[in-house]
Amino acid sequence: MSIIRWLLGKLILFFDWLTRPKSPNHSPERQAELNEQTRHMALYQYTACPFCVKTRRAIRRLGLNIELRDAKNDPGFRRELEQQGGKQQVPCLRIENPDGSITWMYESDDIIRYLQRRFS
């Protein structure tokens, strides 16, 4: 069973690599502005999770630089996600709001919709 899961993961990563979406060519000023806004975000994710791949592709399509946190292999990130986010599910976008509060956004569709609304 774990071999099948491993194989599926490799296949997902291969097709992701084959069909990698292009990042838009933002002007340096626009990219700096986006980087400043996304500096307050981090995506908790697993490398080969299909929902995480979908989310990372959307991030790439929007030309965003969002820190990726490997919640499978890094026990610290795994603990943060479970204890502060509330559940061990990826992808999850951690957003530091201007008032200092933290939003933990789960569900790939919700994350993608939020990023598209905010950055496209």
Ligand SMILES: N[C@@H](CCC(=O)N[C@@H](CS)C(=O)NCC(=O)O)C(=O)O
């Ligand atoms: N509906 C969710 C599904 C996310 C999901 O099922 N993620 C799996 C990984 S592919 C997960 O976090 N499982 C819990 C675990 O592995 O501990 C979404 O679209 O984000």
